[in-house]
Amino acid sequence: MSRKLLVVEDDTITSSYLVQSLREQGYTVDVAEDGREALYLASDGAYELVVLDRMLPGLDGLSVLKALRAARIETPVLLLSALSTLDERVKGLKAGGDDYMVKPFAVSELLARIEVLLRRRSAGPEAETKLRCADLEMDLIARKVTRAGKIIDMQPREFALLEYLMRHQGQLVTRTMLLEAVWDYHFDPQTNVIDVHISRLRQRVDKGFQGSLIHTIRGAGYRLAAEG
Amino acid sequence: MPIRPQSATLQIARTLIPLSIVATLVPFGVLYFDLSTLHEQKIEKEVSDELRALKSVYEDDGAAAVEERIRDSLTNSESGRMLYLFEDGYRYRVAGNLTAWPAKSSSSFAWEVVPLSRSTFAEPEVMGASATELPGRYRLLVAIPREEWGMPIGLVAKAAALGFFIAMLLNVIAGFRVSHFLRRHMSSIVETAEDILGGDMSRRVKVSYLPVEFSVVSASLNAMLSRIEDSMTTMRAVTDSIAHDFRSSLTRLGARLEMASGGKGGEQELRTAMRDAASEVDSMLHILNSLLEIARAEAGVSGDQMADMDLSTLISDVGDLYVPVAEEAGLQLNVHAAEPIQVRAHPELLAQAIANLIDNAIKYSPLGTAIELRASLGPLGPLIEVSDRGPGIPAEARERVIHRFVRLDAARKSPGSGLGLSLVAAVAKLHGAFLKLHDNLPGLTAVIQFVAKPRRKPPLSFLFKRSVEK
Numbered sequence: 058m059s060r061k062l063l064v065v066e067d068d069t070i071t072s073s074y075l076v077q078s079l080r081e082q083g084y085t086v087d088v089a090e091d092g093r094e095a096l097y098l099a100s101d102g103a104y105e106l107v108v109l110d111r112m113l114p115g116l117d118g119l120s121v122l123k124a125l126r127a128a129r130i131e132t133p134v135l136l137l138s139a140l141s142t143l144d145e146r147v148k149g150l151k152a153g154g155d156d157y158m159v160k161p162f163a164v165s166e167l168l169a170r171i172e173v174l175l176r177r178r179s180a181g182p183e184a185e186t187k188l189r190c191a192d193l194e195m196d197l198i199a200r201k202v203t204r205a206g207k208i209i210d211m212q213p214r215e216f217a218l219l220e221y222l223m224r225h226q227g228q229l230v231t232r233t234m235l236l237e238a239v240w241d242y243h244f245d246p247q248t249n250v251i252d253v254h255i256s257r258l259r260q261r262v263d264k265g266f267q268g269s270l271i272h273t274i275r276g277a278g279y280r281l282a283a284e285g
Numbered sequence: 286m287p288i289r290p291q292s293a294t295l296q297i298a299r300t301l302i303p304l305s306i307v308a309t310l311v312p313f314g315v316l317y318f319d320l321s322t323l324h325e326q327k328i329e330k331e332v333s334d335e336l337r338a339l340k341s342v343y344e345d346d347g348a349a350a351v352e353e354r355i356r357d358s359l360t361n362s363e364s365g366r367m368l369y370l371f372e373d374g375y376r377y378r379v380a381g382n383l384t385a386w387p388a389k390s391s392s393s394f395a396w397e398v399v400p401l402s403r404s405t406f407a408e409p410e411v412m413g414a415s416a417t418e419l420p421g422r423y424r425l426l427v428a429i430p431r432e433e434w435g436m437p438i439g440l441v442a443k444a445a446a447l448g449f450f451i452a453m454l455l456n457v458i459a460g461f462r463v464s465h466f467l468r469r470h471m472s473s474i475v476e477t478a479e480d481i482l483g484g485d486m487s488r489r490v491k492v493s494y495l496p497v498e499f500s501v502v503s504a505s506l507n508a509m510l511s512r513i514e515d516s517m518t519t520m521r522a523v524t525d526s527i528a529h530d531f532r533s534s535l536t537r538l539g540a541r542l543e544m545a546s547g548g549k550g551g552e553q554e555l556r557t558a559m560r561d562a563a564s565e566v567d568s569m570l571h572i573l574n575s576l577l578e579i580a581r582a583e584a585g586v587s588g589d590q591m592a593d594m595d596l597s598t599l600i601s602d603v604g605d606l607y608v609p610v611a612e613e614a615g616l617q618l619n620v621h622a623a624e625p626i627q628v629r630a631h632p633e634l635l636a637q638a639i640a641n642l643i644d645n646a647i648k649y650s651p652l653g654t655a656i657e658l659r660a661s662l663g664p665l666g667p668l669i670e671v672s673d674r675g676p677g678i679p680a681e682a683r684e685r686v687i688h689r690f691v692r693l694d695a696a697r698k699s700p701g702s703g704l705g706l707s708l709v710a711a712v713a714k715l716h717g718a719f720l721k722l723h724d725n726l727p728g729l730t731a732v733i734q735f736v737a738k739p740r741r742k743p744p745l746s747f748l749f750k751r752s753v754e755k
Binding site for chain 1 (some may be wrong): 637
């Protein structure tokens with residue numbers, strides 16, 4: 058079954074580009090060009106996820122989102138906005154958005170975030186105590202990491218970084234996502250700080266073991282996965 | 286009810302008229318009350334004198350003499366004000382022109398104001414009367430109708446009217462004076478505003494000769510104008526630099542695309558060209574983002590974004606992010622965060638500002654040197670320091686590098702937009718702090734100095750109602 062997404066975007070060029078990229082990924086995509094239409098389409102709850110632009114003619118994105126949430130429609134919503142201020146982000150998430158991206162954005166970033174949101178939904182909120190990927194194991198209670206039975210020492214931040222990767226294993230995770238999830242910073246550092254942290258993590262997790270688990274996806278981000 | 290604008294003169298007059306009415310009515314009212322009391326006492330005395338005179342006539346010459354005396358005075362028009370009632374023991378009227386003794390009064394009283402009738406069918410009138418009992422069960426009453434007391438009301442009213450008229454005249458004069466005064470002092474503000482509308486942003490209201498209330502307003506206005514002028518100047522400078530930066534970027538971009546589309550190159554070359562174009566666009570977006578960030582830091586953030594936080598924790602977190610980055614670059618980043626230092630700040634923007642400073646330090650530090658990141662409590666208040674051992678910034682350029690897009694010649698070779706320090710300065714300003722650069726001998730120390738200062742109020746601000754309560 059292909060997954061149905063709704064893209065709400067009034068700019069036709071942006072939306073056609075988005076739709077094309079999403080269809081290439083195998084999603085079924087509907088498009089709404091204004092808030093009213095978006096509300097009408099989204100209110101039957103048949104979509105797995107809604108990509109919602111904030112600046113829309115008629116009814117603005119936030120109002121659409123609030124209306125959906127008021128109607129008990131819990132479809133994940135990823136907000137897109139040219140409004141980049143932190144206040145705006147907070148407003149968006151408070152109104153019931155699940156994630157917030159600032160325009161202009163890289164499509165790879167958007168795809169990665171959509172994946173994460175969809176995955177989170179299917180997984181359900183079960184409380185895990187152990188995360189596993191191939192022979193890498195993370196005990197969340199004891200805060201202990203082992204690979205092939207050997208204990209790996211970790212700094213708290215490294216632990217958090219690895220935890221995020223393991224929770225999203227098999228998925229593309231972008232640098233921005235990591236910076237947000239592990240450090241809670243939403244700015245764009247001038248140097249590639251995340252790359253440095255990942256390479257340190259590699260030193261600990263992959264070096265001296267059979268097969269590497271942390272893979273670089275060129276120009277997009279990282280993925281934690283067993284080889285093959 | 287719609288509010289119509291009114292001239293100050295009219296408003297002042299409208300305030301003053303009721304005040305003047307009160308100011309005239311109250312003293313004249315009091316005066317009238319006192320005068321009428323006095324006057325009544327005079328009338329009372331007149332009546333009791335007459336009564337006493339008649340009483341002595343009776344004592345000397347008997348009832349008939351009194352009767353005659355009353356008749357005389359009734360026919361005599363000169364003493365026409367007095368009215369009499371002289372009754373015998375059977376309460377039969379012997380003389381006088383009043384029909385009946387006042388109902389509730391006794392046969393003898395000093396002074397009462399009661400209704401009495403002159404003749405049988407006349408309406409009773411209010412009169413002031415005195416009465417006395419005479420030997421032989423006679424009794425005698427003398428009265429003067431209140432109508433004929435000749436109360437000084439007219440006199441007082443005339444004086445009051447004159448007073449009121451004078452007060453009104455003064456009001457009008459005062460109104461004109463005040464409005465003239467307002468107009469005269471406003472005119473300098475208006476003229477300045479008109480000059481500014483005419484395009485001369487540098488004009489300011491002259492404050493020196495104005496009365497103090499006006500100079501407060503003018504000073505505030507001037508401060509506002511300066512702020513606006515600053516913003517405009519900055520805007521212009523920024524627009525120019527953006528235009529310049531973007532123009533060169535776009536020119537390169539256009540040229541790349543032109544060459545690629547007209548070239549004979551294969552797919553490989555096209556791909557390279559597109560990659561270049563994409564990275565050119567990326568750098569433009571990066572510049573745009575930095576500008577937006579600066580703008581938003583300068584615009585301020587809503588109060589609920591500010592939180593009480595500990596600087597030491599903040600720099601440990603940022604340090605945490607950058608220590609490996611510095612090591613990777615062959616440098617050492619030492620974080621000194623000993624004691625907790627409380628400030629009210631926007632955690633994320635402040636972290637970003639510190640990150641910018643560290644980025645710069647990493648960029649310019651010679652291999653193998655150390656960068657110090659420190660939070661401490663200085664004499665002026667909390668401060669954050671980032672020091673490096675790089676080339677530093679010459680003293681004369683330190684003010685300049687904080688401006689947008691300023692890149693010193695030495696830095697032209699390295700990547701960067703020239704916006705890093707502007708953002709730091711803007712973030713500092715947002716926190717009521719300032720950015721100071723000084724020599725680390727050798728190297729550069731950048732300090733974000735928080736100043737713990739109370740909110741300044743403009744002088745005499747209590748004279749003005751604040752429409753906006755913070």
